[in-house]
Structure formats: C-alpha cells, structure tokens
Amino acid sequence: MSKVDIILVSYNTAEYTVRAIESVFEQTKQTDINLIVVDNASTDNSVERIKQTFPDVKLIETGANLGFAGGVNVGAKAGDAEYILLLNPDTVILEGAIDKLVLFAEQHPQSGVWGGVTLNNDLSLNPNNARARIDFRTLLFSALGLSKLFNKSCFFNHDNYGCWDRKSERDVDVITGCFFLTPRTLWESLNGLDETFFMYAEEADYCIRAIEKGHQPRVTPTARIIHHGGVSEVDLSGKMIKLLKGKSHFIKKHEPSWKQPIFKGLLLLHVFNKYISSSLVALIEKDKQALSNEWRKIFKQRQSWLAGYQ
Template identity: 30%
Template structure:
C-alpha cells in the first residue's frame, strides 16, 4: 500500500473508533465515557472497551450504564498490548484512538483531531496536548525516540537544568513551545489517533511488549514507513496517570516497563551504536530497575515508568 493512500470505509461505519483497555478503573472509565459525546460531538464514532478481568464491577457498570459500548471481557489480565489489539481489530472507524480509561478529553478535542488529520493526509499518528491532574503539561505526550543520550539527559536531570536546549532536552522536547503544533518522534499511547491506513500498512501493536513502549514502537514503525507523527496541542486531554492496570500490581508494572524498554532498544536502536554504548544502556536499565523496585517498596506512591512531571 502506498503511503498516504486513503482506506475506503463503508458509509455506515463510524469515522472514529475509541479503543480502551480497562483493569479495575471503573470510576475513571465511567467519567471518560461520559465525556466522549462532548469531545466527539461533530463526528460519528463507536467505543470498544476490553476489560482485563476487573474485580471492581467495571463490566457490570458498562452493561448497565453504557449499553452502547462494545464490551470484550477477558477472564485474566492480559497486559495492555494484546487487549488493545483486540479492540483495534474489532474497530471499524477510519481513525482508531487508543485511549486510557483514566483520561478526560476536553469538549471538542476529538472533533479537532479528526478534522486536522483529514486535512493532512501525510500524518499517520496524532497526539493531543495532555495535562496532568494538576493542570501541568504531561511532557511524555511528545517525545523523542529515546536514544541513549536522550535517556541519559532525562534520568540524570540535565534536561531540567537546560530545558531550552535541544542538546539536553530532546527526550521530552522541553525546548519546544507547549502550544505549537510539531512533528515529533513519538506521542503517548494514553491518547493517540491512528489513521487506519497506517495499521493496514505496518500492522497492529507488537505483542512482545506486554505493556509499555508499545506506543514508542508503533510510532517508530510508522515513521519508518513514511508517515508523520504529530503533536497537536489544539486538542486537550487530562490524563490522571497510574490509575489503571499498573496500580493493581505496581511491582510487575515496574518490571514490565524496564523489560519493554530493553526490548524496544534492542529492536530499533542497538544496531546504531557500538557494544560499549549498548552495554551502558543495558546495565543502566538494570540498575534503574533495582532502584525503582527499592523505592517502590518504601513509598506509598508506586511510580511505574517515568514520572509525569
């Protein structure tokens, strides 16, 4: 398939499919679904929720309060990537939105994203401006491909000392204005709109990633295939973060995050660097895993992955 080719969608199919994976996030999921009619008021859409064996009454809440949601029930926790692929395969829309259950899209957010992508056929993946619960920018919503120097400057804190420097601030692109549309290397899987033509060309999410880094991997593959990945701040979503599946078993979440980064690094980046750099990345990731587990043991707030500054 040629890049930028439009997929012919039957007239009775929705323009956008919202795909959500849920694990014990009932109240946040309810709030998210209640907001969708306002966020997508000018387009036709459907919502697909894959539940990963929740025990908090999420499936029953969906069946009672949101009978229009397509519910897929898994009996156990299958992680994130595999259930998200279940939803993506079920989806019928021209655009497919990966959406976390602990997100709140602002009014008209998906209207704007849809029309922006319709007007720019070279864009394969679009991510909105994502706020933390306190109203600050969740910087992971636009980032680099996490090459070694970018990761080192992030975890060493150098990006905080030199936030306006492209040399030190590349991972979170801190030198870019928050309200400027920008082509980036990756956006956050907490909310990203994908053109169906991208999936038709490069396939679904890579299920070797149990959870985490599947969004970075997908963005990397899309860019390799010639598509643009764009940060679009005219659409805004609040992401509470860490209130979905990772909260259920934070220690496993911490391990899976580091495992997934190593898999992502080996798959896409290791070939570009010598054995010494690769060794530093592998050892550094292992050390950081140990530190993260140690901190989690002694703190009430278990942080999975990178903090949401």
C-alpha cells in the same frame, strides 16, 4: 463525516473508565464514533459499572490480562472505521478534543499518527504527550539526572522536547498511546501493535515503524485532554519495571546488536543512580524510606527487565 473506532482498554479502573466514557460522549459532537471497551479481566467492578452505565457501548471481555497491546488489537479487530483512536481509561476529553484531533488528521493526512496535548487534573501541562526516540543522548542525560535538572532544555531534555511549550504544532518521533489517532489503512499495513510489548513502548514501536514507511507523527495543541497516568499500577516498582522492560524490548528490536549493551547499560545506570540517591535521602528523611525501598526492588530485578519481553 469521518468515522472513528475508539479503543479503550480497561483494567481495574472502574471510576476512571466511567468518567472517560462520559467525557467522550459529552465532548464529541462532529465525529461519528464507535466506542469499544476491552476489559482485560478486571477484578474490580469495572465490567458491571460499564454495563450498567453505558448499556449501548460495545464491551469485550477478554477473560485474561492481554496487556495494553493485546487488548487494543482485540478492540481494533472488532471495528471497521476509517480511523482508530487509542484512548486510556484515565483520561478526560476536553473541549471537543476528539473532533479537533480528527480534523487535524484530515488536514495532515501524510503524518499517519496524530496526537494532542495532555494536562494534569489541575489543567497544568503534562509534557508526556510525545517524546523523542530512545538514543544515546536521551539515555545518558536521563541516567545522569541532567534531563530532570534542565527539564526546559531541548538539548538536555530532548526525550520530552523540554523547550517545547506545547502551544504549537510539531512533528515528533513518538505519540503517547493515551490519545493516539491513526488511519486503519496504516494500522493494518503495520499489523497493529506488536503484542510482544505487554505494556509500555508499544506505541513507540508503532510510531517508528510508521516513520520507516514514510510517515511523520504530528501533534496539535488544539486537542487537549486530562491524563492521570499509571492508575492501574499500585506502586512505583510495578510501573517502572514494566516501563523499563518495554524500553529494553524496544532497544532489542530496533537497535543494532553493538548498541544494545550500551543503551541497556545506560538504563541500568539510571536505576542505580535513583537507588543510591534515594537511599541517601532516606538516611536523612525517614519518610522517604518507602521510595528508597521501591527503587531497591527495581534494581534487584534488573536481570528481568533488562531482558525485555521474551
């Protein structure tokens, strides 16, 4: 029986974290699991709830917010299992998804990174389980709004593999870190997640480095989870600034110097278009003013997120 270290990083998500842990134990019957919760100095009652509800779960209190990558690396060092599974606290395991994902990994060992399908709370498809590597086309079509307008197209929405219905296996560039399985041997050869990515794009960086070593991440439709997404962020601007900073950092790390200003310019164009369009809508629909204000905050802080993580 394969053994898996499940690393769950907690940050002010007590209710979600408890539900995620419950679903892991309820739905995992065939895999030897070691659940490690890393709490990044939550200020809610996360630590107390976890200790009270799951006294046997290994809980590591970092005492500081290390970000996702930093928290995961702390958890991974505390385990020794054959596989490492990254699991977000805002997830719910469905129908033995961990067992199915581990079986899939054993059947496709060369892939190096394995993921499943993510669903919304109403069990409708959430297509953010995997995506393509950042490139000129994905950034351009996103900036122009074409990826959203033609979201079912794999040409215009290549970023999210728009024409893929998630009912078949597929090789992908990046598997989302909310449900992300990898062997410890590869993890250690890549030195885990790059902690310079405080939050967002760290899994993209890992997958690209795995591809460079001859692995090809792969998704199975049989392993399904619910993923709410972004529950530790209270506003759009906070989440988007971190997301854009992560993308900028990825571009700085992985793209040649001549491409970097082009790619970052397209990120800026995307935000500018969102800012202008939301402002115009707010002139007509007053209840949309809050959304316009959020995009204005994001645009005003462009110098910060365009620089990536320092």
